[in-house]
Amino acid sequence: MRGAVLYGPRDVRFEQRDEPKIMKPTDAVIRIAATCVCGSDLWPYRGLQPVPAPAPFGHEYCGVVEEVGSAVRLVKPGQFVVGSFFASDNTCPNCKAGYQTSCQNRELVGGAQAGRLRVPLADGTLVATPGMPPEDLVPSLLAASDVLGTGWFAADAANVSPGKTVVVVGDGAVGLLGVLSARQMGAERIIAMSRHERRQTLAREFGASDIVTERGDEGVKRIKEMTGGIGADSVLECVGTQEAMMQAIRSARPGGYVSYVGVPHGVKLDGAEVFFAHVRLHGGPAPVRRYLPHLIDLIWNRKINPGKVFDLTLPLDQVAEGYRAMDERRAIKTLLRPQEAA
Ligand SMILES: [Zn+2]
Numbered sequence: 001m002r003g004a005v006l007y008g009p010r011d012v013r014f015e016q017r018d019e020p021k022i023m024k025p026t027d028a029v030i031r032i033a034a035t036c037v038c039g040s041d042l043w044p045y046r047g048l049q050p051v052p053a054p055a056p057f058g059h060e061y062c063g064v065v066e067e068v069g070s071a072v073r074l075v076k077p078g079q080f081v082v083g084s085f086f087a088s089d090n091t092c093p094n095c096k097a098g099y100q101t102s103c104q105n106r107e108l109v110g111g112a113q114a115g116r117l118r119v120p121l122a123d124g125t126l127v128a129t130p131g132m133p134p135e136d137l138v139p140s141l142l143a144a145s146d147v148l149g150t151g152w153f154a155a156d157a158a159n160v161s162p163g164k165t166v167v168v169v170g171d172g173a174v175g176l177l178g179v180l181s182a183r184q185m186g187a188e189r190i191i192a193m194s195r196h197e198r199r200q201t202l203a204r205e206f207g208a209s210d211i212v213t214e215r216g217d218e219g220v221k222r223i224k225e226m227t228g229g230i231g232a233d234s235v236l237e238c239v240g241t242q243e244a245m246m247q248a249i250r251s252a253r254p255g256g257y258v259s260y261v262g263v264p265h266g267v268k269l270d271g272a273e274v275f276f277a278h279v280r281l282h283g284g285p286a287p288v289r290r291y292l293p294h295l296i297d298l299i300w301n302r303k304i305n306p307g308k309v310f311d312l313t314l315p316l317d318q319v320a321e322g323y324r325a326m327d328e329r330r331a332i333k334t335l336l337r338p339q340e341a342a
Helices: 039-045 135-144 146-158 173-186 198-207 217-224 243-249 271-277 288-300 316-327
Strands: 002-010 011-016 028-036 062-068 080-083 116-119 165-169 189-193 210-212 231-237 250-262 280-283 311-315 334-337
Touching: 002 039, 002 316, 011 316, 028 080, 039 288, 039 316, 062 135, 080 135, 080 288, 135 146, 135 288, 146 173, 146 231, 146 250, 146 280, 165 173, 165 243, 173 189, 173 198, 173 210, 173 231, 189 198, 189 217, 198 210, 210 217, 217 243, 217 280, 231 243, 243 250, 243 271, 311 316, 316 334
Parallel strands: 165 189, 165 231, 189 210, 231 250, 250 280, 311 334
Antiparallel strands: 002 011, 028 062, 028 116, 028 334, 062 080
16 A cells, blocks of 8 residues: 655655554554545644654544444445544543543554555544445535634634624634534624635635734734724634734633634743733634534535535645645645555
8 A cells, every 4th residue: 555654845755555453452444445645644744743753644534434443333335434633532531521632542644645644543433424426526525524613613612603603713724614504503603714715705605704804913903993992702713823822812702712723832821911811712622523523514414515625636646746736835734545456
């Protein structure tokens, strides 16, 4: 089997890798129908996060179960499944509380940019679709694996509900799907912060009512002007930088909610500023597994079309170009299709 391996900054190779095997009785091996490049993959790709040794890459996946371990009860060969980037047992106290990404037995799922993938804790991690999906639903089901689930968590953690004014900081795939999620949750006004025309268009398609192009303090000023000087009820921080985080906190009204789902890089909070901001902060690695059944249902019944965030589709052997296109912001998100026959 061949798959993507990151060697170092801007060095992704498509090369021979070991065929994934059942290693524990709770594992499954799936044949990947589609995978993609994540915004978080770009941090190590850009050299902003060290890559100590060549690492198989990719953590977003959907596909068909080929084989299951002897202890797997719920997942069956032949099923089309979607899973999250952290494998979880879905039975421990943290899972039961809806925080599967803090599962006591969690395991990172890596190496999904390949033809096949080993998924640990298959029964707790994978959710089967009602049947084999039609081809046009595959991108949306793949989106549920991470970006949609993360955008959904961002909206949920920011307490988005009917009538609320929502600000989304970040116009990457997660931010755009945060807009879609806020729309689904009934927000009245959704302000997307973006200065990129194609992304603004998609934000509007997903339900944004307003676009703000200013950033940093200027952006905060615009949000205050648009909300009677008060700030927004809910702010979704979907980037992970210091500027985005401060922009989010300062855009929320006293008593408002700020969620943060971008993997933080160098973000430092000032205790006094957080104290006087009077905002409720909640974020972290999205517990995508909590939302998967609902998201699959919305996709299956064509209520949402999150697959639109993929504006570039490549065969998996062109994975390096997929990274480049996202790094250079030529693509919002790259979908990769394995070519190898089953
Ligand atoms: Zn658990």
